[in-house]
Amino acid sequence: METAVSLRDVAKVFGSFRAVDGVSFDVPRGDIFGILGPNGAGKTTTIRMIMDILRPDEGEIRVLGERLGDGLKDRIGYLPEERGLYRKMKVAEMLEFHGAIKGMSRTEARRAALLWLDRLQLGEWKERKVEELSKGMQQKAQFVAAVLAKPDLLVLDEPFSGMDPVNQSLFKDVILDLNRTGTTILFSTHQMETAEKLCRRIVLIDHGKVVREGVLAEIKAGFGRSSVLLEFDGDGGFLRWLPHVIGVDDYGQSVEVLLEPGADPQKLLAEASSKLRIRRFEVVSPTLHSIFIALVGGESPHA
Amino acid sequence: MHKVLTVIRREYLERVRKKSWWIGTFVIPLLILGLMFGMVSLFMMRTEQQRRIGLADGSGALFEPLQEAVAEKKLKDGRPQILLERLPLLGSVEATRKAAEPRIGKKDLYAIVTAEKDLYAENAFRFYGQNVGNIQIIAAVERALAEVVVRVRFERSGLAADRAEIERLMAPVDLETFQISETGEARKRGFNQAIYGTFIFIVILYMALLLYGIAVMRGVLEEKSNRVMEVLLGSMSPRQLMVGKILGIGLVGLTQMAVYAATAGALRMWVGAQNIQGDLAGMLDSVSPLKMAYFVVFFVLGYFLYVGIFAAIGAVCNSEQEAQNLQTPVTMILVVPYAASFFVIANPDSMLATVGSLIPFFTPILMYARISTISPPVWEIALSIALLLLSIWLVFRGVAKIFRVGVLMYGKRPTIPEILRWARD
Numbered sequence: 203m204e205t206a207v208s209l210r211d212v213a214k215v216f217g218s219f220r221a222v223d224g225v226s227f228d229v230p231r232g233d234i235f236g237i238l239g240p241n242g243a244g245k246t247t248t249i250r251m252i253m254d255i256l257r258p259d260e261g262e263i264r265v266l267g268e269r270l271g272d273g274l275k276d277r278i279g280y281l282p283e284e285r286g287l288y289r290k291m292k293v294a295e296m297l298e299f300h301g302a303i304k305g306m307s308r309t310e311a312r313r314a315a316l317l318w319l320d321r322l323q324l325g326e327w328k329e330r331k332v333e334e335l336s337k338g339m340q341q342k343a344q345f346v347a348a349v350l351a352k353p354d355l356l357v358l359d360e361p362f363s364g365m366d367p368v369n370q371s372l373f374k375d376v377i378l379d380l381n382r383t384g385t386t387i388l389f390s391t392h393q394m395e396t397a398e399k400l401c402r403r404i405v406l407i408d409h410g411k412v413v414r415e416g417v418l419a420e421i422k423a424g425f426g427r428s429s430v431l432l433e434f435d436g437d438g439g440f441l442r443w444l445p446h447v448i449g450v451d452d453y454g455q456s457v458e459v460l461l462e463p464g465a466d467p468q469k470l471l472a473e474a475s476s477k478l479r480i481r482r483f484e485v486v487s488p489t490l491h492s493i494f495i496a497l498v499g500g501e502s503p504h505a
Numbered sequence: 506m507h508k509v510l511t512v513i514r515r516e517y518l519e520r521v522r523k524k525s526w527w528i529g530t531f532v533i534p535l536l537i538l539g540l541m542f543g544m545v546s547l548f549m550m551r552t553e554q555q556r557r558i559g560l561a562d563g564s565g566a567l568f569e570p571l572q573e574a575v576a577e578k579k580l581k582d583g584r585p586q587i588l589l590e591r592l593p594l595l596g597s598v599e600a601t602r603k604a605a606e607p608r609i610g611k612k613d614l615y616a617i618v619t620a621e622k623d624l625y626a627e628n629a630f631r632f633y634g635q636n637v638g639n640i641q642i643i644a645a646v647e648r649a650l651a652e653v654v655v656r657v658r659f660e661r662s663g664l665a666a667d668r669a670e671i672e673r674l675m676a677p678v679d680l681e682t683f684q685i686s687e688t689g690e691a692r693k694r695g696f697n698q699a700i701y702g703t704f705i706f707i708v709i710l711y712m713a714l715l716l717y718g719i720a721v722m723r724g725v726l727e728e729k730s731n732r733v734m735e736v737l738l739g740s741m742s743p744r745q746l747m748v749g750k751i752l753g754i755g756l757v758g759l760t761q762m763a764v765y766a767a768t769a770g771a772l773r774m775w776v777g778a779q780n781i782q783g784d785l786a787g788m789l790d791s792v793s794p795l796k797m798a799y800f801v802v803f804f805v806l807g808y809f810l811y812v813g814i815f816a817a818i819g820a821v822c823n824s825e826q827e828a829q830n831l832q833t834p835v836t837m838i839l840v841v842p843y844a845a846s847f848f849v850i851a852n853p854d855s856m857l858a859t860v861g862s863l864i865p866f867f868t869p870i871l872m873y874a875r876i877s878t879i880s881p882p883v884w885e886i887a888l889s890i891a892l893l894l895l896s897i898w899l900v901f902r903g904v905a906k907i908f909r910v911g912v913l914m915y916g917k918r919p920t921i922p923e924i925l926r927w928a929r930d
Contacts, residue, residue, distance in 0.1 A: 250735075250913070253738070253739050254742075255735065255738045255739065255913065256913070275739065275740055275741065276740075278739070280736065280739030280740070282732070282735040282736060282739065284732040284735060285732060285736070286728075286731040286732030286733040286734070286735070286736060287731075287733060287736075288515075288519075288731075288733055289731060290519065291515075291519070299511060299515050300736070300740070302507070302508075302511040303508045303511050303512070303737070303740040303741055304740050305507060305508070344736075347736065348736075357739075
């Protein structure tokens with residue numbers, strides 16, 4: 203398997219805190235790959251090491267088959283979690299700058315920038331200053347800066363955070379488009395719904411360690427149809443402590459109960475109906491969301 | 506290289522496009538020039554009005570010689586500037602003045618000068634007028650009066666009766682200063698004027714080193730706080746970013762300094778062509794092409810020495826308030842040679858000045874001050890530049906590491922020992 207990114211036993215230590223602790227995974231070329239995990243799991247640190255912004259204290263990272271170096275950065279597009287643009291520059295000029303520092307000539311960068319601006323309906327704003335743009339438009343401009351130089355690998359750290367649904371779906375389409383034309387996509391998120399829709403493979407990180415890694419469909423299959431959707435009246439707090447229950451995800455109106463693989467949902471129904479008034483009972487495939495919660499020990503990913 | 510050039514271009518254009526930079530680069534020197542010309546021409550301008558001054562002379566010996574003396578100063582049309590009128594004595598000098606005073610209010614008289622009977626008495630001479638700020642008139646009267654009174658004293662003492670001999674005795678003693686220039690040629694020169702010219706450029710050097718250093722610091726802080734930093738680091742190494750930023754802003758400063766030096770050079774040529782003598786010419790002597798070249802060289806070297814430290818401060822801080830604390834000691838180091846330059850200009854070849862100008866952090870200002878006032882030995886200049894280059898190299902070795910670690914640090918500012926540890930390993 204040709205890999206776009208490969209990590210071997212990578213660790214990063216800040217003082218006495220091991221932010222990333224022996225992480226290994228491979229991102230195949232042409233894939234859409236998700237790094238999932240709760241806040242503080244080590245996602246951003248991992249991504250910064252892939253971008254050669256931080257140096258790992260242990261282990262080895264190879265990107266696009268090479269060891270990290272400055273020339274390599276030209277082939278990688280990067281959208282950091284904390285976004286920033288030169289606010290005083292004009293949009294087209296700013297994009298031209300971002301293209302040029304990726305090794306493009308300025309005319310080439312300008313042409314590409316104008317194409318992208320038109321595609322994202324930002325063409326009329328090209329001569330305006332960045333600070334005049336609305337937040338949504340700035341998100342678009344920032345995205346263009348990352349993809350301008352036709353990267354072989356696009357690294358996105360929490361790309362959808364803070365976006366309205368319109369932009370979310372726009373960027374999802376653009377990312378899929380780029381992927382179809384050969385760009386490998388690596389992104390981190392704690393929004394399981396997005397990851398579930400986009401990713402072919404994922405790695406789940408918690409406390410700096412890999413909890414699960416592999417093809418998303420296979421990970422889900424490992425849990426089988428072992429999830430139960432329940433709606434009821436009464437206090438369902440005891441459900442978490444029943445035998446064979448791995449996790450409970452409370453949505454308020456309903457709960458999703460994740461069972462151990464092979465456990466019998468009928469037993470759960472019997473236990474539950476003895477104490478609660480059941481209004482709905484449905485056996486389903488577990489969502490990535492509930493798997494996530496079960497695996498990282500009940501910490502809410504939205505915390 | 507392409508990346509560094511792109512950063513340099515962006516930094517340069519962003520700053521050069523600012524109105525404040527244009528004002529600082531072109532308008533302020535023009536204002537200073539205008540002010541200088543204004544002062545010089547105001548000073549040289551003659552009041553085109555004839556002034557009638559009344560003399561109440563208690564001694565009775567002053568009128569004729571004084572009239573003769575003040576008549577030497579002529580208006581453009583050839584009439585004497587001051588017209589002296591004898592006020593007939595009415596009992597006392599005091600009474601004479603009082604009687605004539607209303608004529609000043611009626612503009613009939615410009616002023617009244619009184620002289621007591623005893624020419625040796627303290628405060629024997631007084632000037633009364635509505636406008637006592639007209640230095641030209643007062644100076645002219647004073648000069649004439651001094652000359653005349655001393656002559657009368659001589660005559661009365663009987664030491665010398667002959668008028669020619671009196672003039673010989675009274676011939677002024679003038680100490681002329683000569684400067685041995687770089688070419689070994691002795692040139693007549695006023696020391697005071699040399700100080701002005703040197704001092705203007707020392708102020709510029711001090712301000713430029715401080716302001717452009719702080720500009721780099723602010724630039725780094727800004728990129729940290731608006732989070733552009735991480736996007737940039739996704740495209741280039743911290744070293745490339747730092748080099749690009751420092752060179753870009755340095756070029757902006759260099760452009761400005763070159764404009765200043767060229768303006769001074771042009772003014773010097775113009776003054777040379779006009780054959781103007783005196784204060785202005787003396788002042789411009791300190792802006793010879795060689796001295797201006799040294800000025801630019803010491804700006805560049807000083808900039809590189811200080812800017813590294815400012816860049817590192819920007820990298821480890823999160824806000825300007827935080828940076829202020831770290832910035833203060835650096836500013837202090839820069840203030841020392843600036844303050845010492847007063848002494849160094851006055852004693853450019855003293856031991857203290859020589860040693861001070863060889864300390865790298867003081868070299869840019871102090872060595873320039875010495876070059877501008879005397880011609881220090883070439884080996885001293887060469888040594889100071891060598892030490893400066895060595896210090897720049899040492900500073901940057903540490904700064905590059907601090908920058909790399911610092912730019913992505915948010916949150917608590919590291920302590921100075923921590924920062925120094927980064928610089929070492």
